[in-house]
Amino acid sequence: MIIETHALTKAYGLQPVLRKIDLGIERGEFVALLGANGSGKSTLLRLLCALSKPTAGTLKVGGWELPKEAAAVRSQIGLVSHKSLVYDNLTANENLLFFARVYGLNDIDGRIKRGLERVGLGKRGGDLVRTYSRGMLQRLSIARALLHDPDVLLLDEPYTGLDQDASGILDNLLQQAHGDGKTVVMVTHELDRAQRLAQRAIIISRGTIVLDAPMSTIDYLPARYTEVTGMTTR
């Protein structure tokens, strides 16, 4: 297991957000984390990338325990969120150069070149990020997240604000990353897309897992989602 949680609980004050989550994710899996707003899926993602500390329970990523061994975990994860996590006033090259220095990587020029080419921004590397479209920003965000070649790619609603073309490109990039052996955990509200891309669906409702099943066993995810959560889908 590359991700393992046991009785993982997170509360803000007296308000529990995640309640005793037991979860195991195999290396190389593509998992879709689904649920309504406020169900706890983004909180789970924040715990996985060591941005938040569990209130109770245990959490391991890559065999390292969080929050005790956070630095080791951080070197193994890449995060793509609905925010780009890059600097507007720098070019794509400069942004990636900055993160490469922060991560202490070697072969920086080669990594940047390959990273930008992989996401189709090879010819726009010298342009300021503030001139990028939303779709290009998200592709750059993927290049940034994969720059240090992490084992786990965590995505928090990466399709927010993307048009159809940009979403299609992002689909391909995620499939490519998964094909390269990355473990992908994606929080999304887009059930059709989740069914198409992911191998496994985990639905969280009110802080507990109400469905954890291989996607191949689910005929139509939106119907199953409504069945287990009692909520309609968009």
Place this chain on the structure above:
Amino acid sequence: MKTRFFAVVSAIIRKDLQAELRSRELVGSMGLFALLSVLIFSFALELDRVARIEAVSGVLWVTIVFSSILGLNRSMAMERDQGNLEGLLIAPIDRGAIFVGKLVGNFLFTLTVGAVLLPLMTVLYNLTLITPTLILTLLLGILGFSVVGTLLAAMTVQTRARDALLPIVMMPVALPLLLLAVRATTGIVNVAPEDQWLAFLQLLGVLDVVFLALCFILFDFVIEE
């Protein structure tokens, strides 16, 4: 993969300087504020030489403090806007390196404003302000404000009322620094005997070290959830 403290500090400083050289958002707004502030004080306080000497240290430090607050807010906003702070926090780096990196950037930006202010005020107030001891006071004072401001801006940037909150939170904490810097500056501008101002300058240096150590330690707690 080897991530070293000073390499991260240097990367953050380079990134901040590079972004600022390109946009000039930070030093531009700080410099403009400082210029207007000094001009307004100069015209409002049409004072005789003695009164001018009394007022100049207050004008200098009030201008520096408020322009530094302006800069600190914008510097941290740059980290917040696209979730960049999270981008840094998920990296396997010492949180202290983020603090020192941001601190050095903030120090350099405020120092740039101070470096413009001294000659400007020398002309406007017709006083000799460019002296080694006054420059040292300026360095120590700005360092202290940058240390406290970097920590507090990291706290307030996570709140909704960040722009209004930073000065409210910062002033009480930075007040000892401000008082010492003003007293030392007044003594130096008055060409008073050393024993009347040197202690303030030394205390300012000591306070800088204390704040630096405290803020370095506290940054980890402030920046984490």
